[in-house]
Every structure is written in structure tokens, then in C-alpha cells.
Amino acid sequence: MISFAETVARKSRAPIYQLKIVLIDSKPSVWRLLQVPGDARLDWLHAALQVALGWTNSHLHQFMVREACYSDTRYHQAEFEGDQEILEERKFTLQQIAPREQDTFGYEYDFGDSWVHSVTVQQILPPAATAVLGALCRDGARACPPEDCGGVPGYANLLKILKNRKHPEHQSMKDWLGREFDAAAFDVATTNLWLRKLKWPRVTEAQLRKVLMARDEVTG
DSSP states (O other): OHHHHHHHHHHSOOOOEEEEETTTOOOOOOOEEEEEEEEEEHHHHHHHHHHHOOOOSSSSSEEEEETEEETTTOOOOOOSSTTTOOOOOOOOBBHHOOOSOEEEEEEEOOOTEEEEEEEEEEEEEGGHHHSSOOEEEEESOOOOOOSOHHHHHHHHHHHHHHHHHTTTTTTHHHHHHOOOOOTOOOHHHHHHHHTTOOSOOOHHHEEEEHHHHHHHHOOO
């Protein structure tokens, strides 16, 4: 009898990357621990991060690796002569930009609010060591901040206002959110439920949008 792990290994001989993703300067820390195949293209990794972290894919993003920048060049390109070249993320894989354990790179979402995440390769596991075909969330903490709340400083201020019922902006901020918000909430099982809906090894923008809308309709 062939085990599921062996079946997965036969489908993909790529190593499994265990990634620690931390929203920089978030206090207490917002973080996720994911396992993904090393041959994941960066556009697919972006989709997995959006689902796992809780974002809505409503803004531009980029991966920052040393002096290089990778993004979706259909929407994000160097604007002026002398600007840093933007490389097409669909042409590169995770193991190409981070070939070793303890390699780190950045992932920025929404250039206005500038949600910057630190991504660290904690472990690189052999293909048969775990049954991952797609993304698997191993652990994490705290909810994703609401979109468009002003980045980390704005989020900290939002939490301060929500905590104080006597604050003059308390009700207006609750109305702006339009839903109950628990900053401490995070559930691994629910996260994996939505990660499993991402198509591997390619996911279209339309399919990602469908997954995120379904997720937010249930959780919102």
C-alpha cells in the first residue's frame, strides 16, 4: 500500500519549505508558519500568503530579496529611469530566491499602508518527509489587521480606540469596520480549509479572488 506522503513525493520531487512569516513591527506579533513546496512559483506563494495571513488581494505586492524585487509586472513596473527593475514573479520559484535554510526575504503588501512581512526559511525538508501538495499552515497567532487602516501605526491606534468605549472615535471605528473584530483570533484548521482550495501548482487571479471572497463571506 502506497502512503499519501509517498504519492505526494511522486507527484513533486521538490523539497518542502517551512516558512515563518511575521508582520514586521506588529505588537503582539502577527505571524504564520507555513509549509510549501520549494518549486512553488512566487505568484502562487503570493496567493498562499494572502489566504493564510488574511489579506484580500486588493492592492499591489512585491517580494524583496537582497537587491532584487519580484512582482506581477502586469500591474507593477519601474516608473522612472533609474528605478529598481521589477522582475516577473511568475518566472521564479521559492527555492531560486531562497536556496538555503535561514535565508530571509521580504513580502510587502499594499504600498500605501506598507504591510511588510519578514519571511524566514526555518527548515528545508525532503519531499517524502511530509504530505504537502500546496500550502499547509502549521501554526500562527493573531488576526490579520483590517485592510486600509493605516499600516502598523494605524492598526495600533485602531486597537487602542476599540479597547476604549469612551473614546470619541469608538463608535465611528466600529461602524467603519462593519463587523466584530477580535485581534487575538486565529484558527489553524480554518486557515487550512481555505488553503486547500488554492489550485496547485498554478492559481489564477480569478480563482484566488473566489477563494478569498468565500473565506471573507464566512468569517466576516
